[in-house]
Amino acid sequence: MTYISKITKNTERNADHNFESYIKDQNSKSLLRFITCGSVDDGKSTLIGRMLYDSKLIFKDQLSSLKAESKKHGTQNGKIDFALLVDGLAAEREQGITIDVAYRFFATEKRKFIVADTPGHEEYTRNMATGASTAGLAIILIDARKGVLKQTKRHSFITDLLGIKNILVAVNKMDLVNYDEKTYEQIKEDYLSFAADLGTENISFIPLSALKGDNMISLSKAMPWYEGSPLLEFLETVEIEGDKSQNPFRFPVQLVNRPHLNFRGFSGTIASGSIKVGDEIITLPSGRISKIKSIITWQKTEKEAFADQAVTLTLEDEIDISRGDIIAKRNERPEITDQFQAHVIWMHDKPLLKGRTYLFKSCNKSVNGAVTEISCKVNVNNMQHEPAKILELNEVGIVNISLHELIAFDRYGVNKTTGSFIITDKITNDTVGCGMINFGLRRAANIHVQDLSIDDDARAKQKSQQACVLWLTGLSASGKSTIANLLEKKLFALGKHSYLLDGDNIRHGLNRDLGFTDQDRAENIRRTGETAKLMTKAGLIVVASFISPFRAERQMLKELIGDKYIEIFIDTPLEVCEKRDPKGLYKKARRGEIQNFTGLDSPYEVPLSPSLIIDGAHLSPEESASKIIDFLEKNNLI
Amino acid sequence: MSKLTHLQKLEAESIHIIREVAATASNPVMLYSIGKDSAVMLHLARKAFYPAKLPFPLLHVDTQWKFKEMIKFRDEIVKEYDLDLLVHINSDGANDNVGPFSHGATAHTDIMKTAALRQALDKYAFGAAFGGARRDEEKARAKERIFSFRTKDHRWDPKNQRPELWNIFNSRVQKGESIRVFPLSNWTELDIWQYIYEENIPVVPLYFAKERPVVERDGNIIMVDDERFIFEKGEKATLQKVRFRTLGCYPLTGAVKSDAASISDIISEMLVSNSSERQGRVIDQDEGASMEMKKQEGYF
Numbered sequence: 001m002t003y004i005s006k007i008t009k010n011t012e013r014n015a016d017h018n019f020e021s022y023i024k025d026q027n028s029k030s031l032l033r034f035i036t037c038g039s040v041d042d043g044k045s046t047l048i049g050r051m052l053y054d055s056k057l058i059f060k061d062q063l064s065s066l067k068a069e070s071k072k073h074g075t076q077n078g079k080i081d082f083a084l085l086v087d088g089l090a091a092e093r094e095q096g097i098t099i100d101v102a103y104r105f106f107a108t109e110k111r112k113f114i115v116a117d118t119p120g121h122e123e124y125t126r127n128m129a130t131g132a133s134t135a136g137l138a139i140i141l142i143d144a145r146k147g148v149l150k151q152t153k154r155h156s157f158i159t160d161l162l163g164i165k166n167i168l169v170a171v172n173k174m175d176l177v178n179y180d181e182k183t184y185e186q187i188k189e190d191y192l193s194f195a196a197d198l199g200t201e202n203i204s205f206i207p208l209s210a211l212k213g214d215n216m217i218s219l220s221k222a223m224p225w226y227e228g229s230p231l232l233e234f235l236e237t238v239e240i241e242g243d244k245s246q247n248p249f250r251f252p253v254q255l256v257n258r259p260h261l262n263f264r265g266f267s268g269t270i271a272s273g274s275i276k277v278g279d280e281i282i283t284l285p286s287g288r289i290s291k292i293k294s295i296i297t298w299q300k301t302e303k304e305a306f307a308d309q310a311v312t313l314t315l316e317d318e319i320d321i322s323r324g325d326i327i328a329k330r331n332e333r334p335e336i337t338d339q340f341q342a343h344v345i346w347m348h349d350k351p352l353l354k355g356r357t358y359l360f361k362s363c364n365k366s367v368n369g370a371v372t373e374i375s376c377k378v379n380v381n382n383m384q385h386e387p388a389k390i391l392e393l394n395e396v397g398i399v400n401i402s403l404h405e406l407i408a409f410d411r412y413g414v415n416k417t418t419g420s421f422i423i424t425d426k427i428t429n430d431t432v433g434c435g436m437i438n439f440g441l442r443r444a445a446n447i448h449v450q451d452l453s454i455d456d457d458a459r460a461k462q463k464s465q466q467a468c469v470l471w472l473t474g475l476s477a478s479g480k481s482t483i484a485n486l487l488e489k490k491l492f493a494l495g496k497h498s499y500l501l502d503g504d505n506i507r508h509g510l511n512r513d514l515g516f517t518d519q520d521r522a523e524n525i526r527r528t529g530e531t532a533k534l535m536t537k538a539g540l541i542v543v544a545s546f547i548s549p550f551r552a553e554r555q556m557l558k559e560l561i562g563d564k565y566i567e568i569f570i571d572t573p574l575e576v577c578e579k580r581d582p583k584g585l586y587k588k589a590r591r592g593e594i595q596n597f598t599g600l601d602s603p604y605e606v607p608l609s610p611s612l613i614i615d616g617a618h619l620s621p622e623e624s625a626s627k628i629i630d631f632l633e634k635n636n637l638i
Numbered sequence: 639m640s641k642l643t644h645l646q647k648l649e650a651e652s653i654h655i656i657r658e659v660a661a662t663a664s665n666p667v668m669l670y671s672i673g674k675d676s677a678v679m680l681h682l683a684r685k686a687f688y689p690a691k692l693p694f695p696l697l698h699v700d701t702q703w704k705f706k707e708m709i710k711f712r713d714e715i716v717k718e719y720d721l722d723l724l725v726h727i728n729s730d731g732a733n734d735n736v737g738p739f740s741h742g743a744t745a746h747t748d749i750m751k752t753a754a755l756r757q758a759l760d761k762y763a764f765g766a767a768f769g770g771a772r773r774d775e776e777k778a779r780a781k782e783r784i785f786s787f788r789t790k791d792h793r794w795d796p797k798n799q800r801p802e803l804w805n806i807f808n809s810r811v812q813k814g815e816s817i818r819v820f821p822l823s824n825w826t827e828l829d830i831w832q833y834i835y836e837e838n839i840p841v842v843p844l845y846f847a848k849e850r851p852v853v854e855r856d857g858n859i860i861m862v863d864d865e866r867f868i869f870e871k872g873e874k875a876t877l878q879k880v881r882f883r884t885l886g887c888y889p890l891t892g893a894v895k896s897d898a899a900s901i902s903d904i905i906s907e908m909l910v911s912n913s914s915e916r917q918g919r920v921i922d923q924d925e926g927a928s929m930e931m932k933k934q935e936g937y938f
Binding site: 019027114127129243245257269296309323361416430 | 641644645647649650654657660661684685686691710711714715774777781796801804805806808810823828832835841843902
C-alpha cells in the first residue's frame with residue numbers, strides 16, 4: 001500500500017450514521033447569491049455584519065479584534081460596530097465608506113449564501129454592476145427617514161439592467177421613525193410607482209432595524225403590524241432561479257482536450273439546458289453537425305449533463321471545433337451575427353470612443369470590434385435617454401457594435417451567459433466596459449435561411465397573377481422553344497410578368513460546366529429547377545423549355561417546386577422532329593458526331609401524367625401557345 | 639439531479655476558472671503549499687483536464703522550515719499523481735541561515751516566503767499563478783478578484799482592480815506583468831472539509847489529532863518538529879494530543895488541542911469551534927490591515 005493510499009483512509013467515508021445524515025443535509029443545501037445596494041448611511045454594512053453575527057458566523061478571535069477596532073474606528077460610541085466586520089480595505093475603515101465589492105459567506109440550516117457587498121455611490125456604479133452580474137436577488141436598502149431617493153432609483157435600474165428578477169426592498173432604521181407603519185407604507189407605494197417601468201418580476205418589502213435587530217432573525221415586537229417574514233427567513237425560502245436546465249442547450253467550448261491522438265474532447269461549462277449521449281448537435285458559428293458520443297466528468301462518464309456543470313464532451317465525428325465555438329442542439333440554435341445592439345456600462349476613466357477597436361470577449365471567444373453608433377446614454381438616476389457622442393466612466397449607453405468575426409449569441413434577457421460580454425482595451429489590457437446584447441442587427445445568411453418579411457403570395461398578388469412554372473418538355477426540334485417564345489409574348493400582352501428559361505441559354509451561363517452525360521443532364525435540370533423556384537418566389541410566371549428526358553428528374557422538379565409546377569408535354573413524334581431538324585443536330589448525331597442524343601442513343605421517357613399535352617405534329621406554334629393560355633385561364637392561373 | 643447543490647456549483651465554478659487560465663494565460667503555474675486548500679485545488683485541476691495530465695507545473699516555495707511531514711506528503715503526491723513539481727528556495731536567505739528563531743517571524747516570512755516567491759515567478763517568467771486563497775479567510779481577500787492583476791514588481795493595487803463580471807475573466811497582461819488566480823475564492827473552510835470528505839482527497843496527517851511534542855508559548859501551541867527548535871528558558875516539550883487547522887512554517891504555526899482523528903471529527907469540531915482558522919498563524923496577529931499590506935508588497 002502506498003503512503004498516499006494509506007493516508008487517504010483518514011478522509012474515507014464514515015460509518016457514523018449521524019454524521020452521514022449531517023453531510024447529506026449539508027449537500028442538499030442550495031446556494032443563493034445576492035447583492036446588497038445602498039450607501040453606508042443606509043446601514044448596509046451593519047445589516048450584513050448583523051446577519052453574520054446573528055447566524056453565529058463570527059468567530060471569537062474575530063469578535064475580539066472587532067471589539068478593539070470598534071473602539072478605535074467605530075461609530076457606535078465604543079459599542080460593537082458591525083460595519084467594521086465588512087469593510088475590508090484600510091481606506092474603507094478609515095473613511096467609513098465601502099469602495100469595492102466584497103464577498104461574504106454565511107450559511108443557515110436551509111441555505112448557503114454568498115453576499116456581494118457593493119458600494120452605493122454613483123462613482124461606484126461599475127462595482128455595483130460587477131456584484132449584480134452573478135446575483136440572483138438584490139437587497140435595496142432605504143433609510144426609513146429619507147424614503148425613496150435618487151440613489152434608490154439608480155440601484156434599482158442597475159440591478160434591472162443586469163437582469164436580476166428578484167428585489168427585496170429593506171426599509172431600514174425603522175427604530176428612528178418610531179416603527180411607524182404609515183411611513184413604511186408610503187415608501188412602499190413610492191417605490192412601486194417608479195419600479196413599474198422596470199422588468200423586475202418579484203418585489204418584496206421588509207421594515208427593519210439592522211442595528212437593533214428588528215425583523216432580522218425573528219419578527220419584531222415593535223412592528224406587530226408587519227405580516228411578512230423576517231429577513232433571514234425570507235432569504236432562506238425565496239425561490240430564485242427557474243430551472244436553467246429547461247432552457248435550450250448552450251455549451252461554449254472553453255478548451256480542446258487532446259492528450260493523445262485517440263482522444264479529442266471539448267471541455268467547458270454548460271451555460272443552459274441539458275445534453276444526453278446520442279443527441280444531435282451543431283457547432284456555431286461554423287455550422288458543423290455531429291452527435292454526442294460521451295460525457296466525461298472525472299474518471300467516469302455520464303449519460304446526461306445539466307446546466308452549470310463543467311464537463312468534457314466527445315463527438316461521433318471528427319469535426320473541427322475550437323475554443324469559442326458554441327455547441328447547441330441541432331434544432332435549438334442560437335442566433336449568429338457580427339453586428340448587434342447592446343446596453344453597455346463603461347468602466348474606465350478614458351471614455352468609450354465610437355469607431356475605436358476594442359477586444360470583445362463573450363463565451364470564451366475574444367473578437368476585435370468597434371462601437372459603430374452610440375444611440376443614446378441612459379441617465380442612471382432617472383432612466384431618461386439622452387443624446388451622447390461618447391460614454392464616460394460609470395455611464396450606461398445603448399450602442400451598436402460591429403465585430404470582425406461572427407459570434408453565436410442569445411439575447412441577454414434569455415441567457416445571461418451567451419448574451420453578455422466584456423470590453424478590453426487592446427493596449428492597456430484593462431477591462432473597460434461590459435455589455436448585454438439586446439438583439440442582432442444582421443443575420444448571417446450562410447447559416448440560417450433568410451426570414452423574409454414579404455411572402456411569396458404577396459409578391460404575386462402585386463402582379464395580379466399566380467406564380468407558376470410552365471415546364472415544356474419534349475424532343476429536340478419538337479417546337480418547345482418556338483412555343484415558349486410565343487407564349488411569353490402572349491403573357492406580356494396580357495400584362496403578366498413572366499420570364500423565359502431556355503435550355504440552350506442556361507447552358508451558356510449558369511450550367512456551362514455541364515455536359516450531356518446522364519449525371520450532367522440531371523444536374524442541369526436540378527439547377528434550372530432551383531432557379532425557377534426562386535423566380536416563382538419573386539411572383540413570376542416562369543416558362544421553361546427543356547428536353548428533360550428523364551421521368552426521375554421531372555419528378556424531382558415536381559417535388560421541388562410543388563403545386564406551382566405545371567408540366568406541358570410537347571408531343572411531336574421523332575420522325576417529325578428529325579425531318580424538321582432546324583439546327584442539323586439529328587444529322588450530326590446520326591453521323592456519330594454527337595453522343596447521347598435524346599431519341600437516338602439516349603432515351604426520352606414520355607410523361608405519364610402531364611398537366612397538358614400539345615400535339616406538336618398537327619398544331620402550329622401559334623395554336624399551341626393559345627391552347628396553353630386557354631389552359632391557364634381555365635385554371636385561374638392568369 | 640438537474641439542479642446542482644452548493645458544493646457541485648463551487649466545484650464547477652473552480653474547474654471553469656482553472657480551464658480558463660490554461661486556455662488563455664501564457665506559462666501558468668500552480669502554487670502548491672501542501673495544505674488542505676492546495677489539496678482541493680490540485681484535485682480540481684486534475685478533474686478539469688482529465689483524461690489529460692495537468693498542462694502546467696506545481697511550484698512549492700520551500701522556506702526550509704515546513705513540517706517534515708509536509709515535505710514527505712508533497713513528494714509522495716508528486717510521485718503518485720505523476721506531477722511536474724518545481725521547488726524554489728531563496729538561496730540568499732538560505733546562505734544567511736534565515737529562520738524564524740534567529741530573525742523573527744516577520745523577517746523570515748519576508749525573505750523566505752514573499753521574496754522567494756517573487757524570485758521564482760521572475761525566474762520562470764510565469765504569466766499566471768494559481769493560489770488556494772479563499773475570500774472567507776480574511777477581510778482583504780474578501781475584496782480581491784478571482785483573476786487578480788499584478789504589476790511588473792508583483793504589486794496588488796486594491797483601489798484599481800479590474801472589474802470582473804459574470805464568469806468572463808480577463809487574463810490579458812503585458813510582458814512582465816502577471817495574474818494571480820484564486821479558483822477557491824468562493825469556498826469556505828467548511829466547504830473545503832466537506833469536499834475533502836466527499837471526494838476522499840488525501841491531506842497531510844498533521845490535520846488529524848495525534849500526540850505530538852509541543853511547547854506553549856505566548857498563547858500558541860508550537861510543535862517541536864526538529865532539532866533546530868530553540869527552547870526559551872524553562873520550556874520543555876510535552877506530548878499533547880493536538881492537530882493543525884492550517885499548515886506553514888512549523889515554528890510559526892499554532893496547533894489546537896483536539897481529539898479529532900478523522901475527517902468527520904474535524905467537521906463536527908468545526909461546527910462548535912469559536913475561533914477562525916487563521917488564529918493559529920503567528921504572522922497575522924498584528925494590525926488589521928496587515929494582510930492587505932503584505933499583498934500590496936507581493937505576498938500572495
